[in-house]
Amino acid sequence: MQANINTRSFIQQQLFDLQDEEYKAFHSKLMPTIHPDVIIGVRTPALRKLAKTLLKTNATDIREFMSVLPHTYYEENNLHAFCIEGIRDYDECIRALDLFLPFVDNWATCDCMVPKILAKYPEHLLPQINKWLDSEHTYTVRYAMGLLMRYFLDEQFKEEYLALVAGVESEEYYINMMRAWYFATALAKQYDTTLPWLIENRLDIWTHNKTIQKAVESYRITKEQKDYLKTLKRK
Numbered sequence: 001m002q003a004n005i006n007t008r009s010f011i012q013q014q015l016f017d018l019q020d021e022e023y024k025a026f027h028s029k030l031m032p033t034i035h036p037d038v039i040i041g042v043r044t045p046a047l048r049k050l051a052k053t054l055l056k057t058n059a060t061d062i063r064e065f066m067s068v069l070p071h072t073y074y075e076e077n078n079l080h081a082f083c084i085e086g087i088r089d090y091d092e093c094i095r096a097l098d099l100f101l102p103f104v105d106n107w108a109t110c111d112c113m114v115p116k117i118l119a120k121y122p123e124h125l126l127p128q129i130n131k132w133l134d135s136e137h138t139y140t141v142r143y144a145m146g147l148l149m150r151y152f153l154d155e156q157f158k159e160e161y162l163a164l165v166a167g168v169e170s171e172e173y174y175i176n177m178m179r180a181w182y183f184a185t186a187l188a189k190q191y192d193t194t195l196p197w198l199i200e201n202r203l204d205i206w207t208h209n210k211t212i213q214k215a216v217e218s219y220r221i222t223k224e225q226k227d228y229l230k231t232l233k234r235k
Helices: 004-015 021-028 045-056 059-067 076-083 090-103 107-112 114-119 122-133 139-153 160-166 173-189 190-198 207-214 222-229
Strands: none
Touching: 004 045, 004 076, 045 059, 045 076, 059 076, 059 090, 076 090, 076 107, 090 122, 090 139, 107 122, 107 139, 107 173, 114 122, 114 139, 114 173, 122 139, 122 160, 122 207, 139 160, 160 173, 160 190, 173 190, 173 207, 190 207, 207 222
């Protein structure tokens, strides 16, 4: 345990050395679910650089750091996320995500974690996404939806994936926001297949209207499409 304490103290010191007080004040306002006292104030590029450095020079320490959860600071979580991005083996990456996702407690950490290795194994990733969609943890579910949005709305797209996202029932704001974001992105990439979900009112009213709002704000949707989508708003 002493080694874990020393490792955690070492990592935290690295983070406080990168602290930007003005950024802390600004970023805290964007994170309503996180108490300002656990936000150090480290900019994302600096965190990514630190993650790469630690993976190269302190691999043993960083693995130890990643094995002891939960973390204390928001930036520790983001550092953990960026270290997972550095994993080059698919199975190891999934194990790391399975360990970490239940401890993710905010949208930013959830959405920033994009391991490149996942894109190489879509056939293996889909069953994992289905498993995460059934999780009791808010940000595990959000993460699964984000993967469907990122990797399965282009050449890997199937209409059934729309139903997977629509089928998630939750009163959690950050899950429902991701549902709307997913469907807005689906409109941008698979317009003809996604549009019936709005025309036929297959989504709950909140997600339906939020999808239209986000789609109208998108630069990837034409003016004509936006004008039509506005006519589909529900009361």
